[in-house]
Amino acid sequence: MDPPLLMSLLSLPRSLFSHSLSSPSHAITSRRNRCFSCSLSVSKTSNATSLAILWFKQDLRLDDHPGLLQASKFPALLPLYVFDHRILSRYNDEKLELVLYALEDLRKSLKKQGSNLMIRFGNAENVIKELVLEVKAADVFAEVEVEYHLREIMDVVEETLERMASFDRNPGIVLWQTPFYDIKNLKVLPASYDEFEKLQLTVTPPLLPPRLPSAEMELDWGLLPTLDNLKKFVNESPSKWNESWALLKEMSSETISQKQLSKSGKVSLNNSNFKHTKRKRPDKSVFVTQKQNVVGGGTNSVLNALAAYLRYLEGTTRDDWQEVHEKLRTAEIRDGASFFALFGPALCLGIISRRRVYHESIKYEKERNAGFLSPFGYSTATVSASADTVCSMEWYWLLLLRSQLSDGGAFPIRIWRWNGHLIQYTVVGNRGPAVLLVHGFGAFLEHFRDNISSISNDGNRVWAVTVLxxxxxxxxxxxxxxxxxxxxxxxxxxxxxxxxxxxxxxxxGGYFVALVAYFWPALAQSVVLINSAGDIIPAYTSPQFTKVRATSGVTWLGARLLLFSLRLSLGSIVKSCYPNKTERVDDWLINEMLRASYDPGVLVVLESIFSFNLSLALNYLLEGFKGKVLIIQGMKDPITDSKSKVAMIKEHCPGVVIRELDSGHCPHDEKPEEVNSIICQWILTIESRVFSQACS
Incomplete structure (x- = not known):
């Protein structure tokens, strides 16, 4: 086990705001009111001839759709989906396929009710403005978003509508959300999950699809594109990365390593003796994409797959359910992981709601237990996996939505979705070179609390991310x-x-950035390692590692014992990493670490400690970056023998610049002024060198 991993584990960031903003007790809110106060009921804002636009984004369903329920109370309703390149450029090809299948089903479902789904291409604000003028819409209904790039688009739409003066009452955006819990406002949301559980909130029941007003309008409803045409549209958009960068995302570290091992004559990471026999695809398969890895189609298709997933232990003669069971076994890389692997994309696109998944899971659990729920847990692993996953997703969604609504934090907090999961980050500065700060195990972006603004003020744009x-x-x-x-x-x-x-x-975090520089060097201008994990191994020539990370009873028990120990002695452990300035380990730091130790999923992260593989030597990873690597080493690090490590770096890492500091394991937080000065001077040196080379 790498010793640095035993330090301040699983920290929760500093409270990012001085006051909380209210959240709706029901689904509908007005975007004009940034405090999310409840909007007027539809009956007060509509008249006998008014029309509402329902803007579908990542809510591609009719089932359990509060926005649809409220919008359906208007005399006329226009459902709309906009193929906006700013949204679609974040989707991979498989997700684009899922969108098309979901939209096809959504349009069919709407037509069965005498309605339709309008398809448009372009920037959402332009499309919606034109439609509002054409049909004289009173309001535009849209789901609340937590991801930064979606919130930006919605802000532009709102500003566009506010500038319109065609009606007595300017049309606006009416926000809605699917309330998993009956939370009156976000002020009552504790920052700690254990305190949240003490509230004993019940999950609200899902809604059935409402009866919709007919769409008797002479309009061009548009055609759904083919997958090839959609990919062409996305690839031609200005929001798409250039082709070489797009290819980098397809080059996993394992693929690169396999190629290197193959060239060196080493054994491949893949087991060449393993043969996968692909079974015939059932006629009613719920795995609709070309890769056939994830559940897709419309809501009924996903519900059918969920029913099969929950009933895994019962067995089945149905071909489509057998396929779900086969995929479940393949995706179960650790206990319970198969649920999000199979259903995650459908949840992220809103083909099915988290609330519906929970309801169906509990309904099946009660069927198995004569209508009762055991206080000792669920009776099947599949019910546990589905219910626990959506409850965890809801917690983090609420937590991050609260941070998005805050205006009192030290840094602007933004949210990015990676592989279906919500990631917190910040960016400060609007000019100069780009800098990315990556924290250590157990830390978070606010661990750079006194670095971000200082480095930015020196003429840089600084990003910091809290990794998954x-x-x-x-x-x-x-x-x-x-x-x-x-x-x-x-x-x-x-x-x-x-x-x-x-x-x-x-x-x-230093080891992570060294890996990035090694596998994808085009992404790095330079590398700065601050008391980095990883070893210097003389004469290291080729990577030797396995992609298999098995869990066992030992790791399960070890993670729980480690967490218990850390909660008892966290303060003394962290202070030992700040030998010269223990006062930097303040109450906020300790309290946030302790509070985060109750987050759902913490133990899974802790289990990873026992399977980490840091065998790729630092000198090997940095070999191609001669002259572009800075090592900042706190010489009083209680975790590492800094003197020996520095000596090894000097001997085996030619061209590396080393700065030795009188500090511990976290010099950037213990002595931020000194570290900031070193970093800013380093960036200036590298940028000047790049400029000189470009001019020569």
């Missing part, structure tokens, strides 16, 4: 590996920063 499994970012039931985290950092650079960065990481 830490802080307020989601902690899903997945297999956590150093390669997975490196790929997250890679995708963050491509999706969010969108240009090469100066990569900086502390502790295990």
């Amino acid at each position: 499994g830490f802080g307020k970012s989601e902690k899903p039931n997945v297999v956590y590996t150093e390669l997975m985290w490196a790929e997250l950092v890679r995708d963050f650079i491509i999706d969010v920063v969108r240009e090469p960065v100066h990569l900086m990481g502390n502790s295990i």
